[in-house]
Amino acid sequence: MTIIFWISLSILVYTFVGYPLFLQVMRILSRPVLKVNKAYNKPISVVMVVCNEQEVVLNKIKNIFNQDYRNELINLVIIDDCSDDNTVSLIESYTDNKIILLKNSVREGKAVGINKGMEYVSTELVLFVDARQKISSNTMQDLSSWFVNKSQTIAVSGEVKFECKSSEKSGMDAYQKYERNIRYNESCVLSVPGVSGAIYMLRVSSFRPIVEDTILDDVLIPMQGAESGGWVGFDERAVAWDMPSDDWEREKKRKTRTLNGNYQLLFRNLHWCLPGGHPFWFQYLSHKVLRLTAPIFTLFMIVASFNLGVDGSFYALIFGLLVVSGILLYPLSLYLPVINRFTIFRIGTSFVALNWFNLIGLFQYLFVSKRQSWK
Numbered sequence: 434m435t436i437i438f439w440i441s442l443s444i445l446v447y448t449f450v451g452y453p454l455f456l457q458v459m460r461i462l463s464r465p466v467l468k469v470n471k472a473y474n475k476p477i478s479v480v481m482v483v484c485n486e487q488e489v490v491l492n493k494i495k496n497i498f499n500q501d502y503r504n505e506l507i508n509l510v511i512i513d514d515c516s517d518d519n520t521v522s523l524i525e526s527y528t529d530n531k532i533i534l535l536k537n538s539v540r541e542g543k544a545v546g547i548n549k550g551m552e553y554v555s556t557e558l559v560l561f562v563d564a565r566q567k568i569s570s571n572t573m574q575d576l577s578s579w580f581v582n583k584s585q586t587i588a589v590s591g592e593v594k595f596e597c598k599s600s601e602k603s604g605m606d607a608y609q610k611y612e613r614n615i616r617y618n619e620s621c622v623l624s625v626p627g628v629s630g631a632i633y634m635l636r637v638s639s640f641r642p643i644v645e646d647t648i649l650d651d652v653l654i655p656m657q658g659a660e661s662g663g664w665v666g667f668d669e670r671a672v673a674w675d676m677p678s679d680d681w682e683r684e685k686k687r688k689t690r691t692l693n694g695n696y697q698l699l700f701r702n703l704h705w706c707l708p709g710g711h712p713f714w715f716q717y718l719s720h721k722v723l724r725l726t727a728p729i730f731t732l733f734m735i736v737a738s739f740n741l742g743v744d745g746s747f748y749a750l751i752f753g754l755l756v757v758s759g760i761l762l763y764p765l766s767l768y769l770p771v772i773n774r775f776t777i778f779r780i781g782t783s784f785v786a787l788n789w790f791n792l793i794g795l796f797q798y799l800f801v802s803k804r805q806s807w808k
Contacts, residue, residue: 434736434737434740434741434744435737435741437733437734437736437737438733438734438737438738438741438749440730440733441730441731441733441734441737442734444723444726444730445727445730445731445734447719447723448719448723448724448726448727449727452615452719452720452723453611453614453615453618456615456618456619456621456622456623457614457618459618459621459622460618460621460622463621463622469578469579469581470575470578471578471581471582472574472578472581473558473574473577473578473580473581474503474506475506475556475557475558475577476506476507476508476556476557477502477506477507477508477556477558477559477560477573477577477634478508478509478510478553478554478555478556478558478559478560478637479497479507479508479509479510479559479560479561479562480510480512480547480550480551480554480559480560480561480562481493481497481509481510481511481512481550481561481562481563481564482511482512482514482543482546482547482550482563483511483512483513483514483516483520483524483564484513484514484515484516484520484540485516485517485518485520486516486520486564486565487516487518487519487520487523489564489565490520490523490524490564491523491524491526491527492567493562493564493565493567494509494511494524494527494532496567496568497509497562497568498529498531499570500570500571500572500573500574501570501571501573501574502573502574502577505531507531507573508531508533508554508556509529509531509532509533510532510533510535510550510553510554511524511532511533511534511535511550512535512537512546512547512549512550513534513535513536513537514537514540514541514542514543514545514546515536515537515538515539515540515541521534521536533553535549535550535553537549541645542645542646543650544643544644544645544646544647544648544650545645547561547643547650547654548642548643548645551637551640551642554637556637557580557636557637557638558577558580558634558635558636558637559634559635559637559640560572560573560576560632560633560634560635561630561632561633561634561635561651562631562632562673563630563631563673565631565675566593566631566632566673566674566675567673567674568591568631568632568671568672568673568674569591569670569671569672569673569674571670571671572591572632572671572672573634575668575670575671576589576591576632576633576634576668576671577634579634579666579668580634580636583664585662585663585664586636586663586664586666587635587636587639587655587658587659587663587664587665588628588633588634588635588636588639588654588655588658588665588666589628589633589634589665589666589667589668590616590625590628590629590632590633590634590651590665590666590667590668591629591631591632591633591667591668591669591670591671591672591673592613592629592632592667592668592669592671592672592673593609593629593631593632593672593673593675594609594672594673594674594675595609595674595675595676596674596675596676608780608783608784608787613669615720616667617667617669619667619716619720620665620666620667620668623713623715623716624659624663624664624665624666624712624713624716625655625665625666625667625716626652626655626656626665626713626716626717626720626721627649627651627652627655627656627665627721628651628652628654628655628665628667629651629673630649630650630651631673631675632671632672632673633651633655635654635655635658636658639655639657639658639659639663640654640658641654641657641658643657644701646697647694647697648690648691648693648694648697649691649694649695649697649698652694652695652698652721653698656698656702656705656711656713656717659711659712659713660711660712661712662712663712665713685786685790685793688786688787688790688794689790689793689794689797690794690797691794692725692790692791692793692794692795693794693795693797693798693801694794695721695725695794696725696794696795696798697798698721699721699722699725700798705717706718706722724791725791725795727788727791728788728789728791728792731756731760731788734753734756735753735756735757737749738750738752738753738756739753759781759785760785762781762782762785763782763785763786763789766782
C-alpha cells in the first residue's frame with residue numbers, strides 16, 4: 434500500500450503542479466520572444482458552424498467584419514446545422530457577397546459542418562470561431578502574423594476570457610487562468626496540444642477532414658495537422674469574450690461533454706501519448722491524458738492512506754481524512770452556497786467539481802451515445 438500511495442501522489446502532484454512548474458522554469462530559462470507583429474495582408478476565410486443562434490448571430494457577423502483587417506480580404510463561410518429558430522433568416526438579411534451560407538436539411542453536428550465549410554475555403558489561412566463569443570478586433574491581424582514566413586506554424590489559438598458581471602470571480606475563472614498559464618508556457622517552449630474552438634487560426638493545407646462524430650474538433654484538427662511536425666501556438670492578445678457560469682448544472686453539461694471528447698480522442702489515438710507516437714506526445718500525455726486519470730489515482734491514494742492508517746500510520750490517516758474533507762466541499766457547497774464566498778473554498782470546489790465531471794465524462798463515453806450533438 435505504501436508503493437500505491439506514493440505512486441498515486443506523485444502522479445497527481447506532477448499532473449497539477451510538476452508539469453506546470455516545469456514549463457514555467459523552461460520558459461524562464463529559454464526567455465523566448467513570442468510576440469510577432471508582421472502584417473499578413475492576404476485573404477482570410479472565417480468558418481463558423483451555427484445552430485439556433487438567433488440571439489447572437491448578427492452581432493457575431495458584424496464582429497467579424499469589424500476586425501482591424503482589410504474588410505475586402507475577409508470571407509465568411511457559415512454552416513447552419515438545421516436551426517429551427519430565425520437564425521437562417523437573420524443571416525440572409527445581412528446582404529454581403531463575402532458571406533457563403535450553407536444550410537443542412539438535417540442536423541449533423543459541428544464536425545460535419547466544419548468538413549463541409551472547409552470545402553468552400555480557398556485561402557491559405559482560416560479562422561474558426563463560435564457564434565456565442567465576441568472576439569477582439571485585433572484577432573485576425575495578430576493571429577495571422579504568426580504565419581508570415583513561418584511554414585512550421587500549423588495553428589495559433591487566442592484566449593477565452595470571462596466577462597464577470599461582478600467583482601466576485603468564479604472558481605472556474607481561476608481554473609481558466611491556471612489553464613491559460615500552462616498553454617502560454619507550452620507555446621513558448623514546446624507546442625500546445627489543442628486550441629480554443631472559439632478562436633483559432635489554421636493553415637488550410639494542414640487540415641484533414643475529421644470523423645463526423647468528433648466532439649473536440651479543436652484538439653483533433655491541430656493534432657492531426659501536426660502529426661508530421663510543426664508548431665501550434667497560443668497568443669493571449671487575441672481574445673474571445675465569454676460569460677462565466679456559477680450554475681453547476683450548466684457547467685456540468687459543458688465540462689462533461691468536453692471530457693467525454695477527451696476520452697474519445699484518447700481511445701481513438703492511444704499512440705499519441707507514447708514516445709514517438711506524435712511530435713506532441715509529451716505535452717499531450719502531461720496536459721491532457723494524466724488529468725483524465727486524476728480521479729482514479731485520487732481514489733487509490735485515499736484507499737492506501739486509510740489502509741496505512743489502520744496499520745498504525747497516524748499521518749497517513751490524517752492525510753486521507755483531509756483529502757476526503759476536500760472532496761466533500763463540492764456536494765456541501767450545493768447545499769451551503771456561503772462556502773463559495775471564500776476564494777480558497779471556491780477554487781477548491783471548482784477543482785473537485787471538474788474531477789467529478791471527469792468521471793461523468795468517462796461514463797458518458799462508455800455507456801451513452803457518442804454522437805456529437807449541440808448543447
